[in-house]
Amino acid sequence: MSITAAEIAKMCNVSRTTVDRALKNKPGISEETRARILGIAGRYGYRPNYLASSLSTGRTRAVGIIVFDLYNQHFSALVSAIERYFTQAGIFSYICISRKDQARERNLIDSLIDRLVDGILLVPINNSADFCAHLRGLNLPVVAMSNRLPGFPFVGGDNAAGARTGMQNFYDLGYRTVHFVCPPLRRLGTENLSAQSERADGYLQFMREHPEMRGELISSADYLDRIESILSDSPEKPGIFCSSDLFMLSIRKRIVDLGWDPSSCCRLMGFDGIEFLDQLSQRPASIFYPAEAIGEAAARTLDEMIHGRPVEQQRLLPCPLIAENGR
Amino acid sequence: MSITAAEIAKMCNVSRTTVDRALKNKPGISEETRARILGIAGRYGYRPNYLASSLSTGRTRAVGIIVFDLYNQHFSALVSAIERYFTQAGIFSYICISRKDQARERNLIDSLIDRLVDGILLVPINNSADFCAHLRGLNLPVVAMSNRLPGFPFVGGDNAAGARTGMQNFYDLGYRTVHFVCPPLRRLGTENLSAQSERADGYLQFMREHPEMRGELISSADYLDRIESILSDSPEKPGIFCSSDLFMLSIRKRIVDLGWDPSSCCRLMGFDGIEFLDQLSQRPASIFYPAEAIGEAAARTLDEMIHGRPVEQQRLLPCPLIAENGR
DNA sequence: TTGAAAGCGCTAACAA
């Protein structure tokens, strides 16, 4: 712990208040005393006690960020962008990991409240009415990202439109059989899956609008085991559209392991546009999810709320197609 | 902000001290008053004010973690393991990103100090004597991970041994030409590169012990452009050993782009063993860097230091080979 | 079994 302002006051033979005036560059102090005080402060490496000042003012210049994990590039990009934004604004970010655990998510929120954060940005895993009520009761700026949270401002990608973009691309290329793989959907009702279900909705909507299309929505846990029969039973080369690149890659791997060529027995398309796709010899197509842009927009939104300014209740960013050639 | 202990005292017609006894399960209070107080506290959702209690005790039950970024799987694994460990111990983790920026690293340390953390775990980017002195002056438990920091306990992988393991494997398979690619080395002297240089040292040491081997240490920024000539000029199929999987993948990509087959024109080996390698049709070999284990060991070490117990100054974890088959 | 009082270091309103 460094020297305190009271100690400086004693050393300089002035009052605590005068020291404050010098330290905070406030008016009403002679240049001479100011210089003397700043001299001592500098020499002893004075740093204001963050806890004391926060306790006194009730404000902390800190925000909380809660995401599922840090492995998924989606989340690291989100977190990095937010952290960068707030660092520039002189605000500290508390980065938290919920591990998709609703109890942990609640505990984290409590910890952040304990730390008197000025606001919270989260990718919610819970979306129960109870949870929302709890959050609302905090009376604190909160922004939901990627997964919606009823009653709170939301920033995310336009998943439904993105899924339709992907389907349209399949269609334009002549595909009339396209399956949509979305394993998380089997947990629908127990956790917040708004992003995933919007993607599935986009697919289903396109299928409804194009009755000549064939294909099914696959959400079972054994989707990998079903790939073999899906591919061999298909009368024409099918499209396989996955709700996330990670599923797409696992399917691709399975196809290779079966001894088949992933790009001749079907056409794969993922969602998210993770960077690693670049490393694959035959880059699969993917719908880009603009995580960084979402992070920055969400940070900006929270910042506005913290300053008491009105904000949009919903901000949807486009999810464009990245084709096989990377463009 | 929730109700305060003083408010509870007033409501229960007891003193602030008595409320504390009830809340903290301290002796010297009748069961009846305790029940009454806990009842009110529960009903109003009392939560102790973290800032006030920390200010008063000088302890925070929080630690700081500083890593370069969150994109690299190495760091996300490290951070996840540490966070998990401390969460179990009821300690909050401040996760920070230095972006390999030495000024930022210093600011982050100051921010953590301001928050009165009980200790700091970091992958240091700076290792100047000045920086170490500054850290030492804090008089706070500090553990360095992956990159060494003179004078502080260190937990990391045994990079030199890992590099020799890789070289021995090349040797056993009959390779007599092996190049080592380590682009970061060109920044040697300006930043902390101990992990990377230990890997290079392991390579050089092996080369010295085996004079019949050929190969060079490549650390220039244009390593990618040199691949073509290296491969075409080589009299025998060369080994290309990279100090990190990411470089290895970029080289692999370049080879594919040149229209060559990466596994017939050379043998690639990386370092880190990132999970993504599993997704490649022909999985390249890699030396595994045990990031999670390092994180956990480092967390345990810091925990010991916080409790004033003696710790090892150095903890080296093995870096085993993961061959092409994934084993 | 209960309570009073001082202190952690800073903020902020008010006086001199």
Add this chain to the structure above:
DNA sequence: TTGTTAGCGCTTTCAA
């Protein structure tokens, strides 16, 4: 231009 004073909410020591 400078100083006094009363908080912020909790911890801790000492007294009743």
